Amino acid sequence: MALKTVDARGRACPEPVLLTRKALETSPEGVQVLVSSSVSRDNVRRFAASRGYQIEVQHSGEDFLLIITR
Numbered sequence: 001m002a003l004k005t006v007d008a009r010g011r012a013c014p015e016p017v018l019l020t021r022k023a024l025e026t027s028p029e030g031v032q033v034l035v036s037s038s039v040s041r042d043n044v045r046r047f048a049a050s051r052g053y054q055i056e057v058q059h060s061g062e063d064f065l066l067i068i069t070r
Contacts, residue, residue: 003031
């Protein structure tokens with residue numbers, strides 16, 4: 001199953017975390033999140049880890065792709 005993608009590039013914290021939380025409510029098996037800053041990357045990663053998710057981080061050009069799964 002393809003994971004839902006959340007595009008949070010260019011958004012200031014805490015918006016990427018809020019968008020991730022909302023996406024996980026509707027897709028609890030996992031989501032992919034695109035962010036454009038290391039601060040957003042770290043905040044989304046901490047949030048997902050605190051909810052028991054596994055997180056894989058990949059560079060996507062200038063951005064980061066976080067793959068969040070159970």
